[in-house]
Amino acid sequence: MNNLSVENLAKNYDERQLFENLTFGLEQGQKAALVGVNGCGKSTLLKIIAGIEPPDRGEVSFRKGVRVAMVPQSPEFDDNDNIVQAVFAEDIEELNVIRDYEIAIHKATVDPENAPDLTDVLERMDQLNAWDYESQVKQLLGELGLHDLEQKMGELSGGQRKRVALARALVVKPDFLILDEPTNHLDLDVIEWLESYLATANLTLLMVTHDRYFLDRVTNEIMEIDQGELFRYKGNYQNFLEKKAEREAQDAATVDKAKNLLRKELEWMRRQPKARGTKAKYRVDAFYETKEKASKGTQRAEMEVNLKGERQGKKILVMEHVSKRFDKIKILENFEHTFQRKERVGIVGPNGVGKSTFLNLLIGNILPDSGNMELGQTTKFGYYTQEEQIFNPNSRVIDVIKEVAEVIKMADGSVITASQLLNQFLFPPKMQFNMVGKLSGGERRRLQLLRVLMNNPNFLILDEPTNDLDLMTLNVLEDYLDNFEGCLMIVSHDRYFMDKLTDHLFIFEGEGQVRDFPGNYTDFREQGGKLAKKEEAPKKSTDKSPAPAEPVKTEKKKLSYNEQREYDKLEGEIAKLEKERDTKTALMNQKTDFEELQKLAEELEAIRDSIEEKEMRWLELSDKAGV
Incomplete structure (x- = not known):
């Protein structure tokens, strides 16, 4: 029986038909992803299903008793609420008493002399058997890195607000979960936890995401909106790519056949008398049906990126003994690196450790506290920022591009107009005269990317470039970057994007320390690499004396013979278990039988x-050995 039934759904937006006659259902335990080009209506469809927006036509219905929760792309909160109030916003009796209990415990901890009477709240916890639930909620909040529950929502970053939104949705134990770009703005460790949680959770899932590893490891079905139609593919992302290629090849053959038929039908139509009534009606109907099929394949366009980067000299950027701090937070300490031509660097580390500050240091927006930075004479930066560029919503799309240049030089030396370039970036002539305020989030990000690339940089810095971009755009962008002749630096939580394009990583470990790792992110994780957690910073020494130039060395404690043997084996055992985990997760994506799924979970x-x-034992032994 379906948890969700969608029948004959249609929606227009600003005189544009997003989709029409969409009909599908999702059963208990199905985990489906919705994909398609930017502006095709993915987020709109999720909002309609969640009851946030009405459809123009059609019906959406959930099975009686199904509890639905949604995490939107940009969650909204009352800035004056604290995290407890935001997380426990749903009016569910068990959640209400857990919220009251957490608030009371916090007050008792902060001000023991004026601690509230806990008798009533403890009795209610007992009556509702809420203790196991409270323990699960606590674990959930911990995994999402939400510790200071009294912090005001107005003080939180975009990533923290996303984690609160996830917590708010998951604490209600939904039967049906709707997620719109759930991995945007999240730390890599939280993404990996969420990926594992959703892969094993017994719920129905419908999400929009560009994260291809996430798609591959969580979903067992992918639904694509293509030119207003819905196509369904069983299996994960890899299977989707194979089946989509087969469908498009079949469509191309159908279009070719229809074109041949159309030529014959045209000849027949022209030979007949002018009055329609004298023609055989079935032949007239067949003509228009064939014409529609023949024109179908011509409507699909793909983004092109053929922009030229400026020639790069021998010296690109040299950093010697560079240090930077803000207040008491060390961003860099004694950092050194000489950038080479065609170098591909990925930057990883928890939110708040200074990655964006490092990028601003590179391009000269801020200056180092000490050290030298020598920039090559021919080095030309292009910086795509994490924050969406603010365009005047009343400006036309073409005017936004003409602000940079009227004509643009391409990689082959030719010159094209701003309008032609926009057409290559999937902004056809009709859309070029639309107001920017009418574009979708992904379309605005594509416009921002175009403005960066058309300046012909030879040192390209991309800060979270994959947020809000569709899979087709990402594939074209990756192909362009793969052939980019200049330096490339990427900050991204999209592991697939990073793995595909980077040769080595700068691992930001906190306290100004940056480690250069030879390999991509998956290499780093497979070798047991872990990212520092931002919350661990306060545990460091509070000594107010000046920090020493070199890290303080602690005397190594010798491990016993048996401990050393155990320590040597642990990394291999962990790696073996992680492979087994990935195998089981992949197997789950192929199964549909509930009992088999339950056993695998x-x-x-x-x-x-x-x-x-x-991992905890490995850390314990490595600490003891002073490694």
Whole structure:
């Protein structure tokens, strides 16, 4: 029985037909992703299903008793609420008492002398058997990195607000979960936890995401909106790519056949008398049907990126003994690197550790506290920022591009107009005269990317470039970047994008320390690499004396013979378990039988527990050895 039924759904936006006659259903345990080009109506469809927007036509219905939760792309909160109030916003009796309990415990901890009477709230917790639920909520908040529950929502960053939105949706234990770009603005460790959680959770999932690893490891079905139609593909992202290629090849053959038929039909139509009534009606109807099929394949366009980067000299950028701090936070300490031509660097680290500050330091927006930075005479930066560029919503799309240049030089030396360039970036002539305020979020990001690339940079810095971009745009962008002749630096939580384009990583470990790792992000994780957690910073020494130039060395404690043997084996055991975990997760994506899925979920949970136990032991032994 379907948890969700969608029948004959249609929606127009600003005189543009997004989709028409969409009909589909999702059963309990199905985990589906919705994909398609920017502006095709993915987020609008999610809002209609969630009841936030009305359709023009059609019906959406959930099975009786199904509890639905949604995490929108840009969650909204009352800035005056604290995290507790935001997370426990749903009026559910068990959640209400857990919220009251957390507030009371916090007050008792902060001000023990004026601690509230807990008798009533403890009795209510007992009556509702809410203790297990409270423990699960606590674990959930911990995994999402939400510790200071009294912090006001107005003080939180975009990533923190996204984590609160996820917590708000997950604490209600939904039967049906709707997610719109759930990985945007999240730390990599939170993304990996969420990926594992959703892969094993017994719920129905419908999401929009550009994260291809996330798609591959969580979903068992992908639905594509293409030219207003819905196409369904069983399996994960890899299967989707194979089946989509087969469908498009079949469509191309159908279009070719229809074109041949159309020529014959045209000849027949022209030979007949002018009055329509004298023609055989079935032939007239067949003509228009064939004409529609023949023109179908000509409507699909693909983005082109053929922009030229400026020639790069031998010296690009040299950084010597560079240090930078803000107040008491060290961003860099004694950092050194000489950038080479065609170097591809990925930057990873928890939110708040200084990655964006480092980028601004590179391009000269801020100056180092000490050290030298020598920029090559021919080096020309292009900086795509994480924050969406603010365009005047009343400006026309073409005017936004003409602000940079009327004509643009291409990679082959030719010159094209701003209008032609916009057409290559999937802004056809009709859309070029639209107001920017009418564009979707992904379309605005594509416009921002175009403005950066048309300046012909030879040192390209991309800060979260994949947010809000559709999969087709990402594939074309990756192909362009793969052949880019200049330097490339990427900050991204999209592991697929990073793995595909980077040769080495700058690992921001906190306290100004940056490690240069030879390999991509998956290499880093497979070798047991872990990212520092931002919340661990306060645990460091509070000594007010000046920081020493070199890290303080602690005397190594010698491990016993048995401990050393255990330590040597642990990395291999952890790696083996992680492979087993990935195999089980992939297997789950192929199964549809509920009992098999349940069994696999239990096995996967046991493997995750074992990994966590061994990682904790590895850390304990490495600390003891002073490694």
